[in-house]
Amino acid sequence: MTIQFTINNYTTQLGENLYIIGSLPELGENNIYKAIPLKFIDNKWQIQVHFKSIKSGTYKYFSNLNQDTYLRKLPIMPQNTTEILEISDDWSPQRTDPWYSEIYDIIQPKTQFKTSILDNLNPAVEFEEQRVIIRCFAAYEAGTLEISGSGNQLLNWSTRFKMNQIAPRTFELELLFEPQEEPFAFKFLRDGTYEAGPNRCFSYRPGVQVLNCFYRYDCIPLLRVAGISLVRTQFPLQKVEKMVDFAHSAGFKTIAFPCIHAVDSSFALDHAVFGLDDASVRAEFDRIPLFERVESTIQRVQRSTSLCYWLPGYAVYRAVQGDPDLLGSFATDREREGFISRVFFTEKRFQSAYFVAFEQLLLHELLETAVRYAHANGIFLTGEFSFTIPRKSHNLWQFGRFYTQGSQGAVDLEARTSCNLNCPVLNWGSLKEANYVFLQHQISQLEQYFKHVVLATSEQFFRTWEIPAECFRTNGRLGRFSPANPIQISSIPVHNPQRLVLPNLAISHLVPAVISREQGQRLVSLDILTVKGDSYEFQMSEKAACKLLHDQPVLQESVQKINGNRCMAPDLAYPLLNCHPLIQNQLQCSETAFFKSLSQAEQDVLRGISGNYFWNQHCCWIARGHERLQWLQGIGQVLFSCRGRSEHQFEAEFLKQGILLSNQFQFQGSSARGWMSLTESNISFRDSLLEQKFRVDEYIKSISGERNSQNSTKDKIKILMTEMLNSDSMITLVHLDDIISLADGTPLAHDLCSDARLCGRVQRLLAGAGREYGRRGE
Structure with a gap:
């Protein structure tokens, strides 16, 4: 069969x-x-x-x-x-x-790819005529590829010759010529359109000649990172068609949307999502007859200049008036008006079940429309998964035991500074008992619209490691950020600075892919590794490992591989290889004979485009661990600048280090968070004109108590680092060694150590006692 x-x-x-x-x-x-x-x-x-x-x-x-x-x-x-x-x-x-x-x-058998001429070519046979085999590789999928040119065989540009497709995006055509001295010119056509650039020229030579070409585009294909290019958008969902058209013309495959909390988010009723500016919405709102007719004993809608006050009620009204069938059992006009009045004029409408139901319905319809249009144009949407939810979310009713108020937020610093504004956040203790049910529900909601789902904030990524690995071993929904087994959650303290940088060195499984047993025993004898059960434990901090690479080159390969195994997970396709859990490349040999016939430079370009670029850069990231300290310096400059560089520059720089955390440098939305525990209320806000303003100076003054003073950049960094080192923020503890290393050897280190509250902690770290600090879980 x-x-x-x-x-x-x-x-x-x-x-x-x-x-x-x-x-x-x-x-x-x-x-x-x-x-x-x-x-x-x-x-x-x-x-x-x-x-x-x-x-x-x-x-x-x-x-x-x-x-x-x-x-x-x-x-x-x-x-x-x-x-x-x-x-x-x-x-x-x-x-x-x-x-x-x-x-x-x-079914009946269908047509296969055409066989390449080279597969049946006998090199021992000599031909009198000139045989030219022209091959063309199209970086983007092409329905047809044709060739036109000068000379008798190509009929002097009067005819287009269809090329045979011999492999995905690979086309071939054979031409026979009598020996001539004059070269001929030609060009490729993709779907009836000539390629960009000047005519191609070819000179005759006796025998059989294979000419490998790349189709030329108006815009040179950009390097693909892990095979996917992202276009991040804050556009209204009604304008997603324009974004899709842009992505399609630019060769992008994926559009990444900002955080949408399943179908529970106030994102649906944000005026930016509606695509309405203040003036037009307010004018239309004032013309609503119901506004003057509805009697309410609770509260009348105020004529406020704050758009956020009356927009939710207006959104519900607009949805109901546009589609009366939405109300279902509320069939009569009287009942419909009564329903609207209860939503529109309820004092606590943000907690209203009526309002949430319509919000979900509206967002669902917007996303469905966007997905259909995007898929029709070959574009896929990527969403972001956020663990923090609005107070009005129906998840609070359905999964109330998983949420709490106050100090259990993504950033523990919020409890002391009241930054989370009483927003419900996950109860991590309850999640450990029944996280599979909760996460499966959340991801299933997002999978209705998005091809991939990524974590919304870097803080949540690190907190995710506290969830048992079992909850990620589903039927694939969470496979893209499965932590596998790099951390033994039950045995490592929660607040351990080394908890996310300990290598995964299980002797029975991973060591053969990292170092040999002989190398492992040698490193044990040098007190670089210790044996615990069936695993090795790396005794050095990342800074100490980098110093060892510099001082003892003979150990470079072994220590480099171990150091590179920090925070890694087994690859899905090759379990003996490790990679970052958000990367999980499946390195599969797919080099064809045509690919191998290209020059080394051309092969390198194609490997870069196809995704190996990401893996190579990741290997460089492993080899240059000490350079990651520069991230902090760059991030510090961003936090204390008014605008900073563009987001795409940030992502490009960060991707070169071999790791991508969604929203890492995203300061463009009301749900965006900073990298260093700075929450949305401290970083940015939107005024009525949708302008983005940064409040870093106000934040510095608030935590330093210096309301009226002007702080220099050095003072700001000092204040920020002081606050971080005194907090219990998970992200802070993870990068504590790097922060101290950044300050080491600078005047800032003296300033930090001179602080009485930090003297003991910082001096121990600077003295190389970070390992003991982490082991005790202080």
């Missing part, structure tokens, strides 16, 4: 190939190295596999840049079946039970 596997609804990146693997011998017996590559035929990825029989079995898809973690069941088929079955799967099916394929159709 034969089964044709087909993937639907998946747009590949440059250099990305899809593979299938399964439990049966015909599918590689779940051996990643025996995976079968799918072929790109008729704008679909598919492959035919012949089976003797199928009594039971499973299969799954993955790519060299991404992984589909859904396990699927093979159909039961008797022996000697002659039919051809098609299994048509979605890459990430959104079904109640995603474990099985649903579509099995009997």
Whole structure:
């Protein structure tokens, strides 16, 4: 019997190939190295596999840049079946039970890629005529690729010749010429449009010649980071079509939206999301007849200049008036007006169940419209997952035990400074008992609209490590940031500065991929490693490890690999390789014969575009750990500047270090948080004109008590670091060693140590006692 596997609804990146693997011998017996590559035929990825029989079995898809973690069941088929079955799967099916394929159709075999001329070419045969095999690689998917040019064979630009597609994005055409002296010119056409740049020229030479070319675009394809380019947007959802059109024309594949709390967020009723400015909304609001007619015994709507006061009620009114059927059982006009009045004129409307219901409905409709338009244009949306929620969220009613008020926020500093404004935050203690149910619900909500979901803030990322690893081992929803087993949560104190930088060196599993046992024993003898149970423990701080690399080059390779294993997780495709849990590259060899025939420079460019650029930069990040201290210096300059550099520059610089935390430098929304425990109320706010203003100076004055003084940059850094070192903020403790290392050798170090409150803690760290500090969990 034969089964044709087909993937639907998946747009590949440059250099990305899809593979299938399964439990049966015909599918590689779940051996990643025996995976079968799918072929790109008729704008679909598919492959035919012949089976003797199928009594039971499973299969799954993955790519060299991404992984589909859904396990699927093979159909039961008797022996000697002659039919051809098609299994048509979605890459990430959104079904109640995603474990099985649903579509099995009997089909006829379809056209395969055309065979390359070089595959059947005998190099021993000599030809009198000139044979030119022209190949072209198109960085972005092309429906057709044609060639036109001068000379008799190309009919002097009067005709376009269609090239044969021999592989994804790879096209080929053979031309035969009589020996001539004059060169000929030609150009490629993609979907009927000539490529950019001057004409290409080719000179005749005897024999067979292969000409490898890259299709030229108006805009040179940018390097793809991990195969995905992001366009972050604060645009109104009604204007997402413009963003999609821009992303499509620029070659982007993904648009990253700011934080949307599932379908519970006030983001839905933000005037920026509505696409309405103050003047137009206020004018329309004043014309509402119901505003003058409704009688309310609680409170009449005030004619306030604050948009946030009356916009929620207006949004509900507008939704109901635009679609009367939304109310369902509220059929009559009288009942409808009564419903609106209860929402519109309720003093505590922000906690109103009526209002929340309409907010969810409105956001759902906006997102669905945006998703449909984006997918139709080959663009996918990426959302952000936030653990902190608005007070009116229905999650408080459904999962009340998971939330608390006050000191359990993402940044513990909020409890003392009242920065969280009594916003409900997660109760991490309760989450440890039933986090799977909660997280599965949250991610399922976001999966309705977004292809990928990322964590919204860096603080939440680090707090996530406190959640047991079991809650991440779902059917793939949380696989992209699965922490695997880099931290033994039960044995390491919560407030331990080393807790996120301890290498994962399980002797039974990871050490062979990091260092040999002989190297491990040698490092134990040098007091660099100690043995604890079935694992090694790294005895050095990151700064000490970097110093050791400098002082003892003979140990460089071993220590570098160990140091690079900090905060790493086993790769999904190659468990013996480690990478950052937010990265998890699937490095799969996919170099074709055509790829290997290119020059080294061209290969490097393609590797960069296809995603290996990210991995290479990550390796450089491992090798240059000491340079990460420069992050703090750069971040400090950003926090104390009025505008700073553009966000894209921040992301580009941070990605070069090999790690991406969503929203790391995002200061553009009301939900944005800073990196150093600065919350939204301290950093930025929106006035009625949507202008972004920064309140760093006000924050510094508030924590220093110097209301009327002007602080220099040095004083600001000192005050900020002083506040951080005295806080219990998780993000602060994680980077405590780096902060002290940054101050070491500068006048700032003396200032810090001279502070009576910090003298003991800082001096111990500067004296190299950071290891003891972390071990005691002080």
